[in-house]
Amino acid sequence: MAAMLHLGVDGGGTGCRARLCAPDGTVLGEGRGGPANLRFGVAEALDAVAEAARHALAAAGLGEGDLARVAAGLGLAGASEPALATAAAAHPHPYGAVAIATDAGIACLGAHAGGDGGIVIVGTGTIAWAVIGGREHRIGGWGYPLSDEGSGAWIGAEALRRTLWAHDGRGPRTPLVEAVFDRFGGDPHGIVAFMTGAKPRDFGGLAPLVVDRAGAGDPLAVAIMQDAGAHVDALARRLVELGAGRIALSGGLSGPIGPFLADETRRHLVPARGDALDGAVALARSLAGPDRAAPEGR
Incomplete structure (x- = not known):
């Protein structure tokens, strides 16, 4: 019987990525899908x-029927909540x-190739994760708006907040403020309407604007x-403090945030040995085991 294929998925609040590998690690194909944060619907x-x-x-070159011979390691945002992971x-x-694992867990696994170390994910949300002596540690990542400070969602919300401050005359009216107002037709009530139904990824959609304006020297950005x-x-x-002396950064904003980190943080940063998909594939490989074969007749 043929050995099972290994599928790794990195599912975040903005979208998810999948990588299909042969048992020997050869990458067979990759794909993308929509947001995969369990907090906003397990089925979705x-x-x-x-x-x-x-x-x-x-x-x-395979079809949906081949999913039955796949071992899948799914790292999903929101899986750090036990009830959601169980569901x-x-x-x-x-x-x-x-x-099922957390997106932070597979990112840490990939970054340190299964060894000890920590990771800070800076994407739509933020979370820190470490594996030290076989024990996992989680800091933050409790979900926006109560947590995820420094994330894309947080950055986008700050841009909106300070735009409204400027409209009230309580803050500077910089090019960033003008650009944000342009997104809403210059109407503060448009910002309120947006805020009412916005999800973290919607706030995070404004983060690139802040990053760009910061690069241009806008003092507010x-x-x-x-x-x-x-x-x-x-x-x-x-x-x-927990003992993770080697820390990798991950996530869509891990690059832009770099120049704004303290020297003490930079002293502990190391290049990731692999990415979250590498961690997810490793999880799938451990699930399949070296001798597990695909079901007969599939």
Whole structure:
């Protein structure tokens, strides 16, 4: 019987990525899907995962029927909440075998190739994670708006908040403020209407604007990024206190946040040995085991 294929999925608040590998590690195909944060719907998140998986299989010349011979390692935003992880594991899956982990957990696994170390994810949300002596540690990542300081969602919300301050005459009216107002037709009530139904990824959609304006020297954008950097510093500092002397950064904003980090944080930063998909594939590989074969007749 043929050995099972290994599917790794990195599911975040903005979208998810999938990678399909042969048992020897050869990458067969990759795919993308929609947002996969369990906090905003278990079924919706797993539908996005399945979409990415189908694209990965198609890239490998395989079809949906081949999912039954796949061992899937799914790293999902929101899986750090036990009830959501349990619900996701209990949901019907098309895979031959499946394991649910947090997106931070697979990112840490990939970054340190299974060894000890920490990671700070700076994307739509923020979370710090470490594995030290076989024990996992989680800091932050409790969900926006109560947590995830320094994230894309937080940065976008700060841009909106300070735009409204400027409208009230309580803050400077910089090019960033003008650009944000342009997004809403110059109407503060448009910002209120947006805020009412916005999800973290919607706030995060404004983060690139702040990053761009900070790069151009806009003082308000720079101040927001400095505050974001200080929040990431706090996450890294706690990882060091726990014993994680080697910390990798991950996430879509891990590059832009770099110049705004403290020297003490930078002293502990190391290049990631692999990414979150590498960690997810490793999880799938451990799930499949060296001798596990695909079900007969599939």
